[in-house]
Amino acid sequence: MTYFHIFICLCKTLSHLEEIVFTLYILSSTDSVRLVDGSSHCAGRVEVLHRGQWGSVCDDDWDMRDAAVVCRELGCGEAVDVLGNSHFGPGSGPIWMDDVDCSGSESTLKNCRSAGWGKHNCNQTKNAGVICSGKLQYIWVRLVGGPRCSGRVEVLHENTWATVCVEDFDQQDAEVVCRELGCGPSMEVLGAAAFGRGEGQVWTEELQCRGNESQINLCPKSSTLTHDCSHDNDVGLLCADMVRLANSSRPCTGRVEILHQGQWGTVCDDDWDMRDAAVVCRELGCGEAVDVMGKAHFGPGSGPIWMNKVACSGSESTLKNCGSSRRVSDCHLAGVICSGKLY
The missing domain is CATH 3.10.250.10 (SRCR-like domain)
Structure with a gap:
């Protein structure tokens, strides 16, 4: 952060000067957010700078769209994964943001909707984390x-x-x-x-x-x-891939499941389309998308439903980089038929 001192003189008489000093805080984009206690500048616990103090972010509703904003703000490429439950260790100081809800297009995390500065129902065991694709170090x-x-x-x-x-x-x-x-x-x-x-x-x-x-x-x-x-x-x-196709006799066909926080979960079929399927097929090395299936065509899943209203452009390298929502009410599960084979 850069500090500038501005001196303003209020002259009552030539022999009496009253000096008031203001401090102007100018933040660059890299000053307003950082990733802490990870393996590089591009992975770690999310912290934001507010009122001159670094504080953490709660993992409630923390998703890939929020992570995408952080990664882009830091010049760290795409979001690879979002992590909760203080995966990178507990923070200290205030918890500045909770219920973050980015559209994914914001230039800085501070522009995303949230519960308000310092308003939360969270503690330091629930800090949000991010892993971005870019690194300051070599690709080792x-x-x-x-x-x-x-x-x-x-x-x-x-x-x-x-x-x-x-x-x-x-x-x-x-x-x-x-x-x-x-x-x-x-x-x-x-x-x-x-x-x-x-x-x-x-x-x-x-x-x-x-x-x-x-x-x-x-x-x-x-x-x-x-x-x-x-x-x-x-x-x-x-x-193991971060995505798999389950409950089918063919390796490139089945119910879409993703690995998040060490647990496999399913994907809702709301707004599920061929662009979403294309990302899955390409990520698995399964050729092109042939068809999208909904209404739990490949049977009911188990475990959490990790993604809903998936909105891929079709160019993403992994399904986790697509926009989505974690808010699920009534949901049927998405499936995919790809053209190719895994091997």
Whole structure:
């Protein structure tokens, strides 16, 4: 924040000057919101600056549209996930915003509707968090050769992408990679170049992740390898997608379900259309959308209903980036038929 002192002189006589000092607070967009206690500037607990003091935001009704505003305001790309229940730890100081309701087009979080400054029925165990796609750091890891959240593991080493040997990669490492990429939990570690042989270097260090790190560059590493490794041993990884199609004999057809806060839930068919379906099919590597199904065509789901009135433009990389509402009254479940196969 930048402070400017403005001096105003009220001259009664030449021998008597009365000076009044005002302080003008000028906020840039990056000064009015921040993400705290995450792995980077683009992930963490949401905090806003109001009356010169940083405070937190309650997770009531906190959704992807709200997160999209925060990510855009910080220059952090798209919203990848929204997190509640103080996922990034409890804040301190005031809780400035509750019941936030952004349309998604606002230039700053402060322009979104809310219960009013400092008005809330929340405590610091219910702070809102955000994970955005952008980072201040390098992209340290990627998955190549498979659909989203699956592929050959490659890490950025000395500005060059290198593959990883299967002997130097375990389930704890896999959990960190999946988490860093915004995917669901690790499902399987694959050897024998399951996603094809890589090119260039094979990484010469061994990851020794504990499994709870947010990024692999935070994991301990060992450079005392006792074996040689070729691209025939490039490791591959299957992470759970954040979206799946359930209750069908075909992997690219079924009831739409999304993973949020570690729990699978369903999607309402209100306003569900081919643009929404196209995002799901593309996210799953399932080709094009062939048809949209409603009225619980693929059977009733279980667990929470996470999204309602989904409004994708069709260009989003993941369903979670589409606008939606969490307010659900009477709802039938959405389904999709895609053209392709997962593998």
